[in-house]
Amino acid sequence: MRGNVVIAGIGQTAYGKLPGRSTVSLNIEACRNALHDASVEKNAVDALLVKPPTSNPQFMYGQTLAEAMGMQPRVGGAWDQGGAANISLIAFAAMAIEHGQCDVALVCYADNPRTGSRHAYEKAWGDDAAYGWFGVPAGYAMLARRHIEEFGTTSDQLGEIAIAIRNHGAANPHAQLRKPLTLDQYRESPWVVDPLRRDDCCLVSDGAAAVVLMSTGRAKSLGITRAVPILGFGQGQSSSDVAQRTDLTRTCAEVSGATALQMAGLRPQDIDVAQIYDCFTITVLMTLEAYGFARHGEGGPFCTGGRLQIGGELPVNTSGGLLSETGMPGLQLVLEGVRQMRGDATSQVKDARTCIVSNQGGIMHTHSTLVLGNPV
Amino acid sequence: MNPTEDMIDATFPAPQVSELSAPYWKALDEGRLTFQRCQACAHAWLPARSECPRCLARGPLWETASGQARLVSWVVYHHTYHDYYATRLPYNVAVVQLAEGPRLISNVVDARGELRIDMPLEVVIQREAGTALVRFAPASRST
Numbered sequence: 001m002r003g004n005v006v007i008a009g010i011g012q013t014a015y016g017k018l019p020g021r022s023t024v025s026l027n028i029e030a031c032r033n034a035l036h037d038a039s040v041e042k043n044a045v046d047a048l049l050v051k052p053p054t055s056n057p058q059f060m061y062g063q064t065l066a067e068a069m070g071m072q073p074r075v076g077g078a079w080d081q082g083g084a085a086n087i088s089l090i091a092f093a094a095m096a097i098e099h100g101q102c103d104v105a106l107v108c109y110a111d112n113p114r115t116g117s118r119h120a121y122e123k124a125w126g127d128d129a130a131y132g133w134f135g136v137p138a139g140y141a142m143l144a145r146r147h148i149e150e151f152g153t154t155s156d157q158l159g160e161i162a163i164a165i166r167n168h169g170a171a172n173p174h175a176q177l178r179k180p181l182t183l184d185q186y187r188e189s190p191w192v193v194d195p196l197r198r199d200d201c202c203l204v205s206d207g208a209a210a211v212v213l214m215s216t217g218r219a220k221s222l223g224i225t226r227a228v229p230i231l232g233f234g235q236g237q238s239s240s241d242v243a244q245r246t247d248l249t250r251t252c253a254e255v256s257g258a259t260a261l262q263m264a265g266l267r268p269q270d271i272d273v274a275q276i277y278d279c280f281t282i283t284v285l286m287t288l289e290a291y292g293f294a295r296h297g298e299g300g301p302f303c304t305g306g307r308l309q310i311g312g313e314l315p316v317n318t319s320g321g322l323l324s325e326t327g328m329p330g331l332q333l334v335l336e337g338v339r340q341m342r343g344d345a346t347s348q349v350k351d352a353r354t355c356i357v358s359n360q361g362g363i364m365h366t367h368s369t370l371v372l373g374n375p376v
Numbered sequence: 377m378n379p380t381e382d383m384i385d386a387t388f389p390a391p392q393v394s395e396l397s398a399p400y401w402k403a404l405d406e407g408r409l410t411f412q413r414c415q416a417c418a419h420a421w422l423p424a425r426s427e428c429p430r431c432l433a434r435g436p437l438w439e440t441a442s443g444q445a446r447l448v449s450w451v452v453y454h455h456t457y458h459d460y461y462a463t464r465l466p467y468n469v470a471v472v473q474l475a476e477g478p479r480l481i482s483n484v485v486d487a488r489g490e491l492r493i494d495m496p497l498e499v500v501i502q503r504e505a506g507t508a509l510v511r512f513a514p515a516s517r518s519t
Contacts, residue, residue, distance in 0.1 A: 124458070130391050142449045
């Protein structure tokens with residue numbers, strides 16, 4: 001099914017503070033923009049798949065959204081997998097299209113933790129609250145410490161990841177944070193949970209994004225010329241909480257990336273640009289290792305010397321990622337992958353022919369990978 | 377007492393003891409760290425479960441730990457997510473592996489020197505707002 005399904009349109013809202021907007025309203029705006037981008041009428045859509053809002057999960061959210069959009073889709077609903085769900089839903093939609101279950105699918109996500117509640121990111125981890133174990137940053141800090149101590153990974157190496165991504169965000173007029181970062185500024189950034197500094201941590205943002213999927217044949221018959229083919233996808237589920245993992249420096253991103261690259265018929269060295277889920281800098285480092293761009297334990301040195309910046313060997317998060325464009329958990333990375341393959345990104349990687357996108361959730365509990373190619 | 381402690385609504389985030397976890401907290405209250413072991417496949421784990429996550433058998437038994445452990449990883453909080461910990465910053469939280477295999481979240485206390493991964497630890501049971509908690513100190517402390 002490699003290349004048989006395309007992303008025919010993308011849409012988003014503004015990112016940042018969007019007071020007074022419900023997640024349903026934000027989702028509809030992103031979907032409206034994606035349909036317009038694809039030149040597709042709402043009535044052509046027969047699948048609506050949504051990742052539920054992280055900050056306010058609701059029962060039957062997919063149906064609530066479909067009702068608000070006046071839709072009775074053949075395929076519809078929500079899938080809870082944390083941040084991995086966006087790509088997992090795209091993959092599910094692609095398989096459903098391939099097998100005649102639906103023709104045109106919308107996949108979307110919206111949340112408003114910035115003006116609403118950020119409790120989901122700061123809550124206690126069950127009874128371990130008695131030991132002061134709270135919040136998402138600490139979980140990633142626990143992985144980072146083990147990586148630092150086991151492999152000699154340095155704070156400066158994490159800083160290089162933040163610098164590359166923040167500089168890409170600074171060049172993106174739609175980014176929430178448009179402040180470039182220097183190594184000196186990074187070193188002065190306060191600890192949140194040591195070994196992670198404020199500048200290792202993503203933004204908290206309101207906003208929404210959406211994509212339209214259809215078969216390559218349908219896109220051709222509709223005259224859509226900028227449709228980006230899906231070359232591969234894969235998933236992995238580490239599942240266990242941080243304390244229960246036998247190896248803190250390895251995750252299910254390995255099997256997810258390998259599955260997606262095998263389906264695409266590509267190797268890591270064939271990838272021209274990467275959009276890697278950067279809820280924290282350590283996530284990027286560990287995902288690049290898991291995907292085979294660097295050997296296990298060698299992600300630190302790999303991320304230095306400008307390799308991740310535009311003009312480098314593997315430009316990463318070219319619109320600013322979660323650290324700079326928007327803290328939205330992942331769908332914005334797919335949108336930027338599509339722009340890079342179309343050739344109309346703000347920070348365009350010259351002659352980019354392949355893009356890998358990672359989405360993941362929890363403390364690297366879940367992972368989903370997408371490989372995109374140029375429009376044909 | 378530090379005067380700032382009086383002004384903070386700092387309720388200890390006590391464990392929510394369930395039927396499943398009650399034996400663990402009762403043993404800890406009596407000064408024993410325990411863990412569960414599967415009667416069918418001998419797999420050992422924490423926290424309390426009704427089924428073995430390896431072979432899915434029901435009815436694990438509680439066993440007392442030797443108290444020997446090692447430090448897997450740790451973090452140091454410089455930002456508080458709960459008022460109770462506001463006056464303790466910076467404080468550490470660690471992942472610790474017992475000699476018998478189970479891993480758990482805890483704190484390392486009495487560490488005079490630098491912490492390092494895989495350093496040997498031993499159990500220290502301390503009371504926090506009346507609740508017995510399992511913490512760990514460097515094993516060299518008593519040798």
